[in-house]
Amino acid sequence: MADMQTTYIMIKPDGVQRGLVGEIINRFERKGLRMVGLRQLTPSMELAETHYAVHSERPFYSGLIEFITSGPVVAMAWTGVDAISVARNIIGPTNGRDAAPGTIRGDWAMDIGHNIIHGSDGEDTASFELGLWFPDGLCDWVLDAESQIYE
Numbered sequence: 001m002a003d004m005q006t007t008y009i010m011i012k013p014d015g016v017q018r019g020l021v022g023e024i025i026n027r028f029e030r031k032g033l034r035m036v037g038l039r040q041l042t043p044s045m046e047l048a049e050t051h052y053a054v055h056s057e058r059p060f061y062s063g064l065i066e067f068i069t070s071g072p073v074v075a076m077a078w079t080g081v082d083a084i085s086v087a088r089n090i091i092g093p094t095n096g097r098d099a100a101p102g103t104i105r106g107d108w109a110m111d112i113g114h115n116i117i118h119g120s121d122g123e124d125t126a127s128f129e130l131g132l133w134f135p136d137g138l139c140d141w142v143l144d145a146e147s148q149i150y151e
């Protein structure tokens with residue numbers, strides 16, 4: 001299918017602690033995206049620092065690393081047409097107070113750091129992040145409903 005993408009999505013420690021794993025997975029699933037990776041882990045410092053290396057010079061970086069390594073995250077890969085931007089729209093903007101109701105951050109977040117979830121912001125970032133968090137690869141399978149989801 002044209003423009004098929006896979007994006008890296010991660011429920012952060014606040015989302016896991018608040019019991020949102022099931023509801024968040026449901027939002028991607030019901031949209032018509034296909035889950036091709038799922039993993040729960042407490043990230044090592046090295047993994048967190050590699051993932052957020054692009055922000056290493058920012059003042060919030062050390063707090064961000066401390067937060068993301070503070071407990072388990074749920075790492076996911078989701079596939080669909082334009083999956084990267086579709087997922088970013090489901091997630092909402094970075095600051096939860098600015099995010100519209102109906103988005104994940106709009107419904108559950110009140111701050112900029114504790115914003116429940118991460119989603120890749122482009123194709124290069126997605127392939128970098130998927131390789132980092134899913135070194136053993138993804139689960140390729142056929143979602144029969146895609147024949148109805150897509151025209």
Ligand code: DAT
Nearest residue numbers: 060064093094112113114115117118119121
């Ligand atoms: P996003 O997660 O929406 O892609 P980002 O890539 O700009 O946002 O930043 C990565 C994460 O870093 C973000 O989810 C929360 C944290 N962060 C960003 N800007 C911040 C700030 N000004 N203060 C504190 N944390 C911040």
Ligand code: MG
Nearest residue numbers: 118119120121
């Ligand atoms: Mg980002």
